[in-house]
Amino acid sequence: MKGAFIYSSALWVIATLGFVPMAAHAFPLNEKKAPETQEDLMLIQQTLLASIPKAKAATVSIDLGNGFGSGVIVSKEGLVMTAAHVSGGVGKKVTIIMPDGTKHKANTLGLMAETDAALVQITDTGEYPFVELNRTGNINLGDWVFSLGHSGGFNKERGAVARLARLVRVANTTYQTDGTLIGGDSGGPLFDLDGKLIGIHSRVGPQLPVNMHVPVQVFIDNWEPMMKSEFMGEGPFAQKPIKGNGMLGVATKSVEAGLEITKVGKKTAAEKAELKVGDVIRKVDGKEVKTREELQTIIKDKSAGEELELEILRDGKERKITAELAER
Amino acid sequence: MEKNGKSLRNLLSVKWIILFTGIAGSHLLFAQQSLETLYRLTGDAVTGVFEPQREVIQNCSAVIYNKRDEIAYGVVISKDGYILTKASEIQIEEKSEEEAKDKAEPEGEKKSEDKAKPDGKEKSKPGKEFKLPIPEGLPPGTKIEDAGAIVLAVRVDKQEFDEVKIVHIDKKWDVALIKVDAQDLTPAEFAPDSKLEQGTWVVVNGATSRTKRRVLAGIISAQAREIPKDGVVGLGLVLEKVKDKLQVKDVSKGGGADLAGVKVNDIIVNLEQKKVAELKDIAEILVGKKPGEEVKLTVKRAGKDVELTVKLAILAGSEKPMDRNDQMSGDFSERRSDFPRVIQHDILANSNTMGGPVLNMKGQVVGMNIARANRCETYAIPVEELQVIAKEMLEHSFK
Known part of the structure; x- marks a missing residue:
């Protein structure tokens, strides 16, 4: 052939x-x-x-x-x-x-x-x-x-x-x-x-x-x-990204400035990106986040391997952190 | 003894193995046109053109047997039967001093030596001796041949030798010098050097029948270099969990931690700025690090934090864990690292085809196969070093 x-x-x-x-x-x-x-x-x-x-x-x-x-x-x-x-x-x-x-x-x-x-x-x-x-x-x-x-x-x-x-x-x-x-x-x-x-x-x-x-x-x-x-094509050598299969790995609560991290999961994307308990997430990919749902909506639209650009407050200072989403 | 690689071959369940270190997968595609085996690299139509080199291999590549099994090849270096081979493939061990002494001095003489001691005259130490491992605890009357002991025989060209003397071994290079009782062998001719560009033809002994050696050909496939010792990198510490902390119980002398100044009873605080509470935390941080790399270690000593820089080293006695490449390699040499310098070629080989000569197109020895590293890499000791090793071992045997 x-x-x-x-x-x-x-x-x-x-x-x-x-x-x-x-x-x-x-x-x-x-x-x-x-x-x-x-x-x-x-x-x-x-x-x-x-x-x-x-x-x-x-x-x-x-x-x-x-x-x-x-x-x-x-x-x-x-x-x-x-x-x-x-x-x-x-x-x-x-x-x-x-x-x-x-x-x-x-x-x-x-x-x-x-x-x-x-x-x-x-x-x-x-x-x-x-x-x-x-x-x-x-x-x-x-x-x-x-x-x-x-x-x-x-x-x-x-x-x-x-x-x-x-x-x-x-x-x-x-x-x-x-x-x-x-x-x-x-x-x-x-x-x-x-x-x-x-x-x-x-x-x-x-x-x-x-x-x-x-x-x-x-x-x-x-x-x-x-x-x-x-x-x-569809596999077997590469798999199409699946929207919503990405995970950051933090627990948060709403505070005045944004979303405060209350827990960082072990071996998660958040830990890898060195996010810390007490960090306050203000913006994700340029969008303000005030509630857990707002953060989830952004993550749901992405897949594992994609990156999140986070703007956070740590010890009163602004920082930018990039986190690569892990697979859920 | 079964080789790791051989038993693992059975574990290969996937039809195709994707060649990326880290992710496994499988896929099958059907091919339409196929080249007859005869014309492939290992086919007779190709290997047959190397007849002049094969004639040299016929004479200077020894075949070493354990009973009927081929276990290694060797390089004939003298007319009267001196042969170089890979020591660990014929499982030669150095005799412990005690064993050597026992043999050199039967009971009666031992006592007389004890008596002689007060004169201050020490009897000269017997020279190193080498033995093949013999299984212990045999029932009386068992022949060692029947009990799994190694019984060496050597074939050169069409001659077979059943008496094989182990003359010396060089542990650093994993080379053994053995001797058979011969008068008229054709020794290998050494090339002036092993400076061969990547892509240059080399020829080795590929297979053996009673009367004929077959050859396989390939190319010098990479740059000559040192092969550092394989194994697990570590700090060189013995740690003990005391409450929820790790405390230094012992420091390996001359190890990375020792040189950095870690002391017994130090408490480990941080490694690479990460808190460590368990041994597995350290293992996780060190994964993928190479010997010679430096890591930052913070210890608590007398209530104060002390920052140290530790150079990582391969831990003595550690073995590199099997990885995916090892699994897809099938058979490889047990000892395949810790060589001061090697040349590398791409000829198909097995652990039991090591020890033989690597020829250039002139039929000269440019190296001796010393390790099948994996399915695509074979190492050979360069001729420059091989000649030095041979000379030193021969001198030793004449002392």
């Missing part, structure tokens, strides 16, 4: 444009079923050695607060491709860790919950190292490829881990390679041997040679809605 799909879209290109797009310098050994000589092997090595440094410079770790994934920068402005189960949602704040350990703030854009594709935008302005996508459609079974990723989380001394592999299964929404992946690699890049991006790491099977990636074509086909921060 996948083969058919690629083939028919190639035909469509021929029909409309009248020529076959040149495969940009395809790696010659992909034409052979297997390398035949030691020279062939050295050609694989030589090509790989030339491609790794640039690919590695753009391969980032994504710190999600409760775990790590990987990603790859695909534009000078810091657009990052990753997996939907890494970004986990739309409009979330994450931290991007560059190979040298520099951290950048980023926001998650759109995602495809069914195929495990997502985009993230670095919000710190700057010029970022990036890789190019293989847009030729000339990606085939048996191609020599390599994976990069921050396996098990970021480790500056080790750097991104490389794995050489072949494309061993090809389907519409999945590539399988025989280069092993592990937790933390998710969202990291799969490259052809010339260093053009062909996929994003997604998941593995119980056996070592079963490692799955989202084809870059899935991203290309859904680029616009993803850039517009659309949440596409």
Whole structure:
């Protein structure tokens, strides 16, 4: 099916444009079923050695607060491709860790919950190292490829881990390679041997040679809605936020200045945000709150993972506190 | 003894494992086109092209057996049968001094030594000896082979050796030097260095039959580096709950708390500006912290609060708890941390394929496999260090 799909879209290109797009310098050994000589092997090595440094410079770790994934920068402005189960949602704040350990703030854009594709935008302005996508459609079974990723989380001394592999299964929404992946690699890049991006790491099977990636074509086909921060599809790789499932975790009573906190629940969003008993909440997201019901109405309209901007009075001083709602 | 990893393999119930450290999930997608096994990285069509390197592996990669089971590989370093391997995989233990003494000095002589002592002449200590663990409390007449004791044998090329002498071990590197009675082995050729760029081919012994070694190939996959000791980080304190407070009962000598000046009987007030009343409060604060990181500790001493900065360290004897990555890794080496420097490659391996040579394309040894760390990372001792280790152990054996 996948083969058919690629083939028919190639035909469509021929029909409309009248020529076959040149495969940009395809790696010659992909034409052979297997390398035949030691020279062939050295050609694989030589090509790989030339491609790794640039690919590695753009391969980032994504710190999600409760775990790590990987990603790859695909534009000078810091657009990052990753997996939907890494970004986990739309409009979330994450931290991007560059190979040298520099951290950048980023926001998650759109995602495809069914195929495990997502985009993230670095919000710190700057010029970022990036890789190019293989847009030729000339990606085939048996191609020599390599994976990069921050396996098990970021480790500056080790750097991104490389794995050489072949494309061993090809389907519409999945590539399988025989280069092993592990937790933390998710969202990291799969490259052809010339260093053009062909996929994003997604998941593995119980056996070592079963490692799955989202084809870059899935991203290309859904680029616009993803850039517009659309949440596409229903699971299993990301769950749509459910309104009203967020919780702050405080007990309050109405006082003249607003809502006074009488209790902060253990391990709640409120505790994490360091709200204290005696704090008086004056405004939430810019709206004045005088009663418990008013606070609840605001929270009910949000979901777990979303943030509340609180303006409080503590010891007579005004303070601003941001609390991320926990799941009820 | 069953390996943790092997028993955990059975726990893997999900079909797909999402590769994000922290969240589990499962999903199944059907693939349409599939590459024949023959042409995959581990397939004969690919590994067959590494025949020149395989011929070297055939001669210099020893296979170490416990009875019939392959338990490790080794690097042949001399014509007359010296071989390097991973010590913990063949479960070599250092003999306690007492055991070594008992063997060196039978009862009768012991007494004579006691008598000799008044002259002030101490008998020289016997050299370190090494043994394989033997199960205790066997019924009389039981053969140790039948009782689960390790019985080593070694195969090099097509020769098999049943007499295996353990010459020395290097605990720091987890390397053992063993010796078989041979005259005509082809030792490994060491490469001048292990400075290989990420992406360079390396070749190892992948599988063994009676007559033939098979190879697997992969690439140098990460930067050479130290692998710090795994384990649980802590302050280096023994604490006791006294009423509703935690009091210092003992301070580990040379530990983080000791160096920071924590004293016995200090009462713990705050850790990282958070109140602590229970041991689990401390564990919660320290979760995710790394050795070498500093934490602020406030203790009450003689009625006054004292603020201290404690450098965290790995607690002696602690083991890293199994995480999700360990669970999806299947089999990995029991000892896979605390190495001064390693190179890393991406070749599929098991805990029982450690100890063997890692070759470059010239067929020279660039390292010795020392730990299967997880499903995608294997560590090898770089050839520079390996040569030093080998030299020191050989010198020791000739003393």
